[in-house]
Structures are given as C-alpha cells and as structure tokens.
Amino acid sequence: MRVGVxxxxxxxxxxxxxxxxxxxxxxxxxxxFAYDHLWPPGAPGRPAIAPFxxxxxxxxxxxxxxxxxxxxxIGLVPDAVLLGEFRTLxxxxxxxxxxxxxxxxxxxxxxxxxxxxxxxxxxxxxxxxRAVGAALVAEDIPVWIGGGAATTNALxxxxxxxxxxxxxxxxxxxxxxxxxxxxxxxxxxxGTGVAAAQFRSLAAAGATWVVVFWPGSVAPIVAxxxxxxxxxxx
Numbered sequence: 001m002r003v004g005v006x007x008x009x010x011x012x013x014x015x016x017x018x019x020x021x022x023x024x025x026x027x028x029x030x031x032x033f034a035y036d037h038l039w040p041p042g043a044p045g046r047p048a049i050a051p052f053x054x055x056x057x058x059x060x061x062x063x064x065x066x067x068x069x070x071x072x073x074i075g076l077v078p079d080a081v082l083l084g085e086f087r088t089l090x091x092x093x094x095x096x097x098x099x100x101x102x103x104x105x106x107x108x109x110x111x112x113x114x115x116x117x118x119x120x121x122x123x124x125x126x127x128x129x130r131a132v133g134a135a136l137v138a139e140d141i142p143v144w145i146g147g148g149a150a151t152t153n154a155l156x157x158x159x160x161x162x163x164x165x166x167x168x169x170x171x172x173x174x175x176x177x178x179x180x181x182x183x184x185x186x187x188x189x190x191g192t193g194v195a196a197a198q199f200r201s202l203a204a205a206g207a208t209w210v211v212v213f214w215p216g217s218v219a220p221i222v223a224x225x226x227x228x229x230x231x232x233x234x
Contacts, residue, residue, distance in 0.1 A: 001203040003225055003232065004031030004211035005218075006070060006185065007058070009049040010040040014057055017049070020214050021058040024065065027218040028232030031066035031098065032058055033185075033211050036073050038111040052085045059093035064234045068098030070185060070211060071146040071164060074128045075104060075112060075119050083132055090141055099136045100164060101129050102146030126155055134159045144183055147176070156180070162208065170205045177206025188212040188220060195224030203230070 005024050007017040021032055034051035055067045067089065072082060082101075090097035103125040104112065112119045119125065129152075133143045137159050145156035147163035156163045157180050165173065167186040176182045184207045189195040202210050212221065225232055 001199070001207055001230060002030035002066075002209045003199075003221065003230060004033055004066070004068070004209055005029055005214050005221065006211060007032055007034050007054065008214050009034050009051070009054055010037075010043075010046060011049065012047045014049060014054055017054055018057065018061060021062055021065070023218045025062045027222050028234070029065060029218065029221065030232070030234075031068055031209065031211065032062070033068045033070040033098075033100070034058075036069055036071065036076065036102075037108070038076075038115060041107060044110070044114070052089055055089055056092055059089070059096070065096070066098050067093050067096050068144070069100040071100035071102035071144065073102050073104045073108060074125050074132070075117060079128050079132050083135060086132075086136060086141065087139075098142045098144060099133070100144040100146065101133055102164075103129055103152060122151075126152060130155055130159060133161050137161060147182075153179075170201045173202060173207055174205035181208045182206060183209035183211065185211040186213075188215055188224065192220070192223045192227050195220060196227035199224055199228035199230055203228070 034054050036051045037048045039048050040046050051069045086099045104119050109119050136143050143161040144164040145161045147153045147165050153163050162181040162183050163176055164183045184202055189198045
C-alpha cells in the first residue's frame with residue numbers, strides 16, 4: 001500500500017503547499033494530491049488554488065513523488081481542455097501523474113452554478129468521465145475515478161481505473177477491493193497507535209493507496225507508517 005498527502009490548497013498563496021511538497025518528498029511519501037474546488041466545501045468566498053497550476057509548481061520542486069488530482073471535476077472546463085491539462089501535467093512531471101476524475105455531486109453543484117456552469121445530468125457527467133478516463137488509460141496514465149455510486153464504480157471497472165473513495169468505512173473498502181483496485185482518502189487518526197491501526201486496517205482491506213489530509217508536518221504520517229510496517233520511499 002502507498003501513502004499520499006492532500007496538499008494544503010485553500011489559501012491565497014502556494015507557500016504552504018510548496019513546503020508540504022518538499023517535506024513530504026524528503027520523507028518518502030509516495031504521492032501528493034490536490035483538490036479541484038472553486039472554494040473550500042461549505043465556505044463560499046474563501047480562496048482555493050486550482051489543482052493543475054498547483055501541481056505544476058509541485059512538479060518543479062520534486063523529482064520522485066507521484067502527483068494527482070483528487071479529483072478533477074467534469075464540467076468545470078470542456079472535456080478536451082481537461083484532457084490537455086492532464087497530458088501537460090504528465091509531461092512536465094516526467095510521467096508522475098495520477099489522473100483523478102469525478103462527476104461532482106450535490107455538495108459541489110453550488111460551485112458550478114455560481115460560475116454559470118450547470119453540472120448537467122448524472123448520465124451526461126458519467127459519459128464524460130468514461131470518455132476522458134478511457135482516453136488517459138489508453139495512454140498508460142493511471143486513472144482514479146471518484147466512486148461511491150454503483151454506476152460510477154462500475155464505470156471505473158469498465159475502463160480499468162481505480163475506484164477512489166473518501167472517508168469510506170473499511171468494510172466497504174474491502175467489498176470494493178474484491179472487484180479491483182481501490183484508493184482511500186480521508187483524515188489520519190490522531191496519535192501514532194490510532195493512525196497505524198488505520199493504515200493496517202485499510203491495507204488489510206485491499207486499499208492500494210491511502211491519501212490523508214496534510215496534518216501540518218510529515219512526522220505523524222512517517223511515525224504511523226513505520227508503526228504499521230509500511231515502507232516509504234521509492
């Protein structure tokens with residue numbers, strides 16, 4: 001199982017994200033990921049840095065760590081533009097991209113509507129995810145599909161993508177893992193023992209990646225990974 005960190009991107013500058021990136025790579029964290037939100041969930045008016053320029057900056061100050069979107073939402077830009085952004089980031093990072101793609105949901109719909117971007121029906125969004133994801137898989141770029149709904153999970157399996165879930169119980173991760181690769185995102189438990197147990201349970205459930213919120217320092221992640229027997233580095 002690999003360990004990733006979600007970059008701090010709800011800010012007016014990328015200073016914190018840059019510091020997180022260099023510290024995480026030095027510690028051997030396997031991946032760095034960025035949200036695709038127009039504002040922090042539930043907090044209109046607060047800042048949010050767009051994922052592709054942020055990850056482009058991270059690509060310039062790192063050499064080994066994987067870089068991913070968690071997840072880029074269909075409908076914020078035309079599908080062809082989104083594909084171009086993924087391909088460019090993959091090129092500038094030397095092939096380190098993980099292309100996380102999602103349909104969006106009711107919680108993110110207000111962001112679209114505020115900028116005059118109606119999200120469209122679920123079927124239309126899933127068709128777009130399928131088309132973009134399949135194109136990237138055909139180019140040997142790893143693709144994660146933001147999962148949860150059975151139809152979206154099935155779509156991910158159809159195009160040989162990883163199902164990405166967020167804050168999902170371990171039992172559900174185990175059920176999904178029986179059908180193919182699953183990545184998990186969410187909060188790291190407090191305290192080394194609790195966090196290590198969390199890593200071990202997710203690994204036992206079959207999660208291929210665990211991606212946690214940046215806790216302000218790499219130390220808790222490194223300590224929990226070591227206690228769980230998870231090797232960091234490349």
